[in-house]
Amino acid sequence: MTMQGKRILIVEDESSIVNVVSQALRRHGFEVSTVDNGDDALDMLYPVLPDLVLLDLMLPGMDGWEVCRRIRSAPESKGLPIIMMTARRDERDLVQGLGLGADDYIKKPFSLVELVARVKSLIRRTQMVQTEPTLSVGELEIDLEGQMARLAGEELSLSLTEYKLLRILAERPGQVVPRERLLSLIWGVYGGDTRTVDVHISRLRKKLTQAADDRAPAITALRGRGYRLTVEEHHENP
Template identity: 85%
Template sequence: MSLQGKRILLVEDESSIVDVVSQALKRHGFDVMTADNGDDALDMLYPVLPDLVLLDLMLPGMDGWEVCRRIRSSPESRALPIIMMTARRDERDLVQGLELGADDYIRKPFSLVELMARVKSLIRRTQLVQTKPTVSVGDLEIDLEGQIAKFKGEEINLSLTEYRLLRTLAERPGQVVPRERLLSLIWGVYGGDTRTVDVHISRLRKKLAQAGGDSAPTITALRGRGYRIIVEESDEKPEG
């Protein structure tokens, strides 16, 4: 699958990072747009949607969290892949970014090799050719081509990562998928911190409950094993 010509929007106010990252992206065949603040980033976003956004958290004026929130709140851009970049070490900042809808994050200082791997992995996930049109679990229907999920015909507002998690579980109804397996399937990370999985699953559970209440499929956690999606109540007590 060719990534040549895929468009990246880099939102970063440190010129040295912009120069280095832009050059690296261009060497790998990407078209690069840059913005050094949140307002300019949003102005550049909508005329021609990029294939991915690299978003710094600490921006002048509108910060990265607010930029992410606005991207996710618009139907036009809500499925846009977002990788947050941060020099902050507080886990609460990471959790906040993920809860707002970021698909991935990378801590500064980062290696260009790691950044390119994350960018390519996330873009490829959005470009996969689907082999079947839908996956259903009860009244939940997942449109694989359109990358959207519906409950009783009503679309559920999901980020790309939430969609990918839901699809992965829905394709294996009743089966327990280990956290480490989800981390490798969705993020392309092996042996990493599974906290990212837990945060996204928590958000996904809330959205399913909002969409269908008690009749919506349930994502349960089996202690020490992983997650599964079921339609009827399980006799096993969910974790968390």
Template identity: 40%
Template sequence: MSADRPLILLVEDEPAQREILAYNLRAEDYEVFETDRGDEVMSMIADLSPDVVVLDWMLPGLSGIEICRMMKARGETRSIPVIMLSARSSEADKVRGLETGADDYMVKPYSVVELVARIRTQLRRSRPSAAGTVLVYDDITLDPETHKVTRDGSEIALGPTEFRLLTTLMERPGRVWTRDQLLDRVWGRDIFVDTRTVDVHIGRLRKSLGIHGGVDHLRTVRGTGYALG
């Protein structure tokens, strides 16, 4: 897997529908994980840290509405966009889904092309670098298209791993990432790297960002991982 690809968690219990969606999402170069059971979703989210969750309303084990409610009640999952899929087409059902916390709502049958477009819209918020959006945090600016990082106007040279690491941290300022989550996001899930490698590269990134002075924005959370700010 490419560590830069956005990750979509697809939760759908209709096999044919799930297969079609997964095929089209992978064709868009997204990494896709699938499940047909509602009671597996929260543990998968904890393991995968998806960028978008495509969530069917009616599921065995736990309904999509309950999953969405749980996600939006927890600080670590609240910001993950949820696109709710449902055969329920009434205005009241749509309102209920959105009020539960879903970021978007699509009624079955729907256009796969439209769903992919809506996923892209949500990714602009959860993974802005994937859309080429320039990221800014305090005096640090990162341009994902030119691969340039500046701090207070001075350009900072970063290796590719430190660049991906900073991109991940800048996309969600304040979020605490565990070492395992950073390994998955920055190095990729199919690469075996010791978690101490994360500490080494965080040290390099911290040194590079401080080369011209300024506040150290990288926060070490003892026993957990790292955050920006």
């Protein structure tokens, strides 16, 4: 199973750790987003979930235990893979973290090789329980392993960025995905200029419109909010 395009959210307030871990994961094909506190971590989870969360325990404000508890208590994220990271040595931390629903636990300082191996292993284990290799929205079918999309049975000619945008929107049909969230997930930029998102969305919408009839899903822009993928009888670009 390839890890290319799998999304990792790192929740860690030590910038030196964030930098080296992010670089290591990106070298293995992962897409990485980072936040340095628990409140922002919960904001980053929705509406598009990452494939795995690397969660530090000792965070400013809301700590890692509480973040884990809230992730597990929400129906949308209760199955989200979580690896906890900590410099604390007390075995009670391990017991508490696993008791709250963390899938794995790694102590600082850790080997990057070991961390990447654990991330890959947990993602594999999690996805082995998924029975559907494709994602479908109306006439749109996305091949998750092959990273390709078909509309009404015809393969779409998409760039990798366009494919990623389409997949993210298709994972939450009918729900608005903020431009800032798309920018973070695909380009790894948090709080930057979102015009890049708009340009790629415009190209993707044209390809969807040209490829099929009115049964094709439509990418709708909501001014000041973001984009959503919907299936309608008829649609016009706003």
